[in-house]
Amino acid sequence: MVVSARIHDNYAASRLLSFSALSESGNLNYALKIFDYTPEPNSFMWNTMIRAHASSPNPSEAVSLYVKMRRLCIVPGKHTFPFLLKACSNLVSLESCKQVHNHVLKFGLDLDLLVVNGLVRAYSVSSDLKCARRVFDEMPERNLSIWTTMICGYAQNFCANEALELFGQMIADGFEPNGVTLSSVLSACARSGCLDLGERIHVFMEQKGIELGVILGTALVNMYAKNGAILMARKCFESMVERNTATWNAMICGLASHGHAEEALNLFQKLEREQIVPNDISFVGVLSACRHAGLIDYGREVFYSMKQVYGIEPKIEHYGCLVDLLGRGGKLLEAEELIKGMTWQADIVIWGAMLAASKNHGDIDVAERAVKEILDLEPHNHGVYVVLSNMYAEAGRWEDVSRLRKVMKEDNLTKTPGWSHVDGDN
């Protein structure tokens, strides 16, 4: 194309550019060269470059391209914003999302289903569900995708009840859900304990002949497992033809959290035999199984193998599991050493586990340290005063009991005026 000068034909160059930028076998750097070589790229070429960068490791480049495009007074169109908003979603940038939203309004594309879908998605991943919902509500016409995006936004932000309520409205509006919708709805059923709705969806799937692909199947396994229907979860798990790490994690974590520690650990060993690669979430399941079963030595071994064998850096939730496991077993000093060795600040879960452990093993020194840390995180947490006070009482340290009572009373006086404000905020 270069030697024949066809490269100067913008339409022909566009085809070459989009192949290089988007194809599996393409090459984004090569596409950039074509783009830079083109004196006056048309809007198709700009959109293609934005699209390619949106899902690249560096989505902010898509935003930079949009800014450059605007400086050249190229008018963005209905194909520009879905890609640009995909970049905002991948960046998880509420600020960019709001700015792009302004441009959507400025160029009059706020009724385009794909543009609005992108906005709902970008606001949702930035956890601004109010904005997502406003955009969704202002849409006079909706389709299944936009309903799905909004439902999924609620489900992923742990607003399971809102997700289920919206699902009900969608059905009332006459839309028939597909597998993509149902995956999100099942996730909401799992999180809010709606076993009956989950079961109805399972029946619906069978009636409609919707296949149990890996995503929908995992969502179904998770829904049953979270709701304690372990046998159904197991049955769905076994019936799936394709499973990935998420599928195994749903089953392992479900078993672990319902007291089937041995079965969870057996399943983890089976995962290894089947050469599935475990990830950090798999180890949350394994460690919480150990915690339920009180398997201190095995749990400790698994924890240290995460990094040494699997190359996975333990996160705060893994530390939380091990601290709790050690604490329940009375190994308070080892648990405290573990906390000291962490890169992050310990959270309320970890200090709560320490406090419970020190209470059960009658260690007032450790309890005092844990209470101090918890009060740093949550200054008005009176529950911890009560625990500590009971420990003092058990030890006959009545002066400390009345000292604590006084502190609580003073704290009540200081915090009361602020309460209405706190409630209003929530």
Added chain:
DNA sequence: CTAGGGTTAG
């Protein structure tokens, strides 16, 4: 004359 959306596990 070219193109676009939504899904699972903690």
